Amino acid sequence: MDLFPVVLDSDVIFSLPIRDTLLRAAEAGLYDLRWSQKILDDATRNLVNKGRMTDQQAERLQQKLKTYFAEAMIEVPFELVQVMTNHPGDRHVVATAVMAEAKVIVTFNLKHFPAESLRPWEIKAQHPDIFLTELYDTSPDLLVKIIEQQSEDLKKPPVTLTELLGKLSQQVPQFVKRVRQHFED
Numbered sequence: 760m761d762l763f764p765v766v767l768d769s770d771v772i773f774s775l776p777i778r779d780t781l782l783r784a785a786e787a788g789l790y791d792l793r794w795s796q797k798i799l800d801d802a803t804r805n806l807v808n809k810g811r812m813t814d815q816q817a818e819r820l821q822q823k824l825k826t827y828f829a830e831a832m833i834e835v836p837f838e839l840v841q842v843m844t845n846h847p848g849d850r851h852v853v854a855t856a857v858m859a860e861a862k863v864i865v866t867f868n869l870k871h872f873p874a875e876s877l878r879p880w881e882i883k884a885q886h887p888d889i890f891l892t893e894l895y896d897t898s899p900d901l902l903v904k905i906i907e908q909q910s911e912d913l914k915k916p917p918v919t920l921t922e923l924l925g926k927l928s929q930q931v932p933q934f935v936k937r938v939r940q941h942f943e944d
């Protein structure tokens with residue numbers, strides 16, 4: 760399968776269940792993960808600011824992400840960021856996608872990525888619900904295995920498959936609906 764590069768925005772890295780699912784899907788070879796140092800910095804800074812992690816935990820998270828996904832890091836020239844026309848706070852994300860030759864940015868914050876600002880670069884912004892649902896449609900059995908393994912790996916505290924799907928359904932309801940239907944069939 761020919762992998763396609765996808766940029767994850769900091770807001771999907773912020774959310775633990777979504778981050779875990781998306782990283783596992785990349786690790787399984789469903790897409791080619793890309794991000795920049797600024798994206799990682801924004802995600803970990805927000806995790807610290809919201810009290811979800813200490814500075815040390817945020818640093819460990821970044822180190823783990825850089826170790827396990829060493830090929831994901833994209834260098835972004837400042838000059839490229841400056842020519843982007845989307846929301847100023849997220850221009851670096853589009854520049855990352857351009858440098859990565861990605862056609863998709865996965866983000867909860869779609870309003871910062873209007874289609875007219877992405878069109879010249881042939882990039883689209885996608886909500887993680889749409890992105891994961893499309894991945895499921897191409898590889899349903901693999902995505903179900905990923906979710907099952909994710910649940911099995913959560914030990915402190917233990918999280919059942921039903922509990923994990925409940926957590927995920929708060930942010931990616933269509934994807935979870937597909938996964939639940941898979942178990943019913």
